[in-house]
Amino acid sequence: MKVLVAVKRVIDYNVKVRVKPDNTGVDLANVKMAMNPFCEIAVEEAVRLKEKGVASEIVVVSIGPKAAQEQIRTALALGADRGILIETDEEVQSLEAAKLLKAVVEKEEPKLVILGKQAIDSDNNQTGQMLAALTGMGQGTFASEVVVDGDNVQVTREVDGGLVTVALNLPAVVTTDLRLNEPRYASLPNIMKAKKKPLDTLSPADLGVDIAPRLTTLKVEAPAPRQAGVKVADVAELVDKLKNEAKVI
Amino acid sequence: MSILVIAEHDNSSLKQATLNVVAAAKAIGGDIDVLVAGENCGAVAESAAKAEGVNKVLVADNAVYGHFLAENLAELVAEVGKNYSHILAAAGTTGKDFMPRVAAMLDVAQVSDIIRVESEDTFVRPIYAGNAIATVKSSDSIKVITVRPTAFDPVAAEGGSAAVEALDIVKDAGLSSFVGEQKAESDRPDLASASVVISGGRGMQNGENFKMLERVADLLGAAVGASRAAVDAGFVPNDMQVGQTGKIVAPQLYIAVGISGAIQHLAGMSDSKVIVAINKDEEAPIFQVADYGLVADLFEAVPQFEEELKKVL
The missing domain is CATH 3.40.50.1220 (TPP-binding domain)
Known part of the structure; x- marks a missing residue:
């Protein structure tokens, strides 16, 4: 079966984010970019499904500027077979991303679509669910285990207070949580091989999707800093302060 | 303006997060209805009716909602919610699951995880893991919003006397089914609501x-x-x-x-x-x-x- 994986180019998770002085957004100039960590887990899961003989082909798709090719090449080096870049320099919000991915799903007809549960830039946690709604598929969000069984997939989901397992008809959408797997590193030979794998570029217009945003960001600010408090000398002083000063115990 | 709040519960009791979401709804202003969708969830509806500031409680009590499957819940919420100006739910794992599906069905954007209400169409939310705080304005006719419960002080759980109205809307999308669950066993309070x-x-x-x-x-x-x-x-x-x-x-x-x-x-x-x-x-x-x-x-x-x-x- 064919598996489609969506990946997003975001600021590297190790980079300290700085708000622009004019409060229009976050400073991305000369900042290291990388594949969204939850998307890495999505790619890894697809590769494992292929290694198990469940997936026959892995198509990786990204939406973003030309440079997002780097993240597609990374996915190809990890084991995906071919890539699609929907190239745009405009901001693409979750609903519009889901519409673009829907157009790709209609063309590619994958049995399973795997996405990260959220991107660490906008922290929306929406695109997978929206794609599932638009394509009329079931959704297994925040997955910690994915088992494909004939015409359905069982997804164990990380929920408040434990785990829930659901069965979904295929085709279906799965979004990954942290503990689904531990992504591998790409080997140098595979990075070289990935350069030769096919990568198509499309535009939102090619797919007939209007990507005009519905939400306008009025301003972006740094969070209010929290004041550091005092150091206490020992446990007795700590307990005394909590009881008599802060009055929280 | 009219606001639909989707209750968070476990079929037997109303989760406190719902009271925080009602508080966010009050900050927006307008009539607040609460939708309780579940199975044998009458007691939840009664609790919701007592919450401060609630106008009406709508109850969709059916086995198809018993396990809060997003595919079924979203169809229900999209149908009931299309008559409201705002649809709100807590940004827990249930709300995060079904709400974007609702938004997509209504062809509107979702504003995730808000921590403050500026006006009826403008909201504040953390981005980049809380390293930046964005103020966003929605131009959609229906605002679909998830609320970070800890950012709003809950309304009083008692004192209200809203009418409870049963809904006869059964939506089974036929896409998913519940297989099982593994609850984290603990006598300690829930992490998200512990003091x-x-x-x-x-x-x-x-x-x-x-x-x-x-x-x-x-x-x-x-x-x-x-x-x-x-x-x-x-x-x-x-x-x-x-x-x-x-x-x-x-x-x-x-x-x-x-x-x-x-x-x-x-x-x-x-x-x-x-x-x-x-x-x-x-x-x-x-x-x-x-x-x-x-x-x-x-x-x-x-x-x-x-x-x-x-x-x-």
């Missing part, structure tokens, strides 16, 4: 050592949490994770033990009222947000803390 939380980090060294924290938690009536580092190291399960990728908590007292204070952890707990940090590394960033810092070896300090607490409690 005291004690969390351990990589400094705990292994899962066995979390028993030290559990003993303190039992004295304080606290929930036990963990940093992502402790979860990634396999010490404890992911549902204990406090941080941007785990639970967001804002208790009266947060005690961080052996936690360095990575940005992603701070994003999940820095709204706590009082923060205590116990760490042997004096330079650990956690001390920059702690009200009370103790530079000490946790393996000595935590047992002492337990003994001292026994004396004063």
Whole structure:
């Protein structure tokens, strides 16, 4: 079966984010970019499904500027077979991303679509669910285990207070949580091989999707800093302060 | 304006997060209806009707909603919600699951995880793991919003007397089914709503050592949490994770033990009222947000803390 994986180019998770002085957004100039960590887990899961003989082909798709090719090449080096870049320099919000991915799903007809549960830039946690709604598929969000069984997939989901397992008809959408797997590193030979794998570029217009945003960001600010408090000398002083000063115990 | 709040519950009791979401709805202004969707959830509807500021409670009581499958819930909420100006739910794992589906069905954007209401169409939400705070304005006719419960003080649970109205809308999308669940067994309070939380980090060294924290938690009536580092190291399960990728908590007292204070952890707990940090590394960033810092070896300090607490409690 064919598996489609969506990946997003975001600021590297190790980079300290700085708000622009004019409060229009976050400073991305000369900042290291990388594949969204939850998307890495999505790619890894697809590769494992292929290694198990469940997936026959892995198509990786990204939406973003030309440079997002780097993240597609990374996915190809990890084991995906071919890539699609929907190239745009405009901001693409979750609903519009889901519409673009829907157009790709209609063309590619994958049995399973795997996405990260959220991107660490906008922290929306929406695109997978929206794609599932638009394509009329079931959704297994925040997955910690994915088992494909004939015409359905069982997804164990990380929920408040434990785990829930659901069965979904295929085709279906799965979004990954942290503990689904531990992504591998790409080997140098595979990075070289990935350069030769096919990568198509499309535009939102090619797919007939209007990507005009519905939400306008009025301003972006740094969070209010929290004041550091005092150091206490020992446990007795700590307990005394909590009881008599802060009055929280 | 009319606002539909989707209740969070477990079919037997209303979760407190719903009261926080009603508070967010009040900040927007307008009539507030609450939708309770579940199976044998009459008691939940009765609780919701008592909440302060609720105009009407709509109840969709059917087996198809019993396990809160997103595919079925979204169809129901989209149908009921299309007559409202705003649809709100808590940004827990249930709301995060079905709400974007609702938004897509209504062809509107969703505003995720809001922490403040500026006006009926403008909201404040954290982005980049809380390292930046964005103010966003929605141009959609229906605003679909998830609310970070800890950012809003809950409305009173008692005192209201809203009418309860049964809905005869049964939506089975036929796409998914419930297989089973594994509840985290604990007598301690739920992490997201506990008034005291004690969390351990990589400094705990292994899962066995979390028993030290559990003993303190039992004295304080606290929930036990963990940093992502402790979860990634396999010490404890992911549902204990406090941080941007785990639970967001804002208790009266947060005690961080052996936690360095990575940005992603701070994003999940820095709204706590009082923060205590116990760490042997004096330079650990956690001390920059702690009200009370103790530079000490946790393996000595935590047992002492337990003994001292026994004396004063």
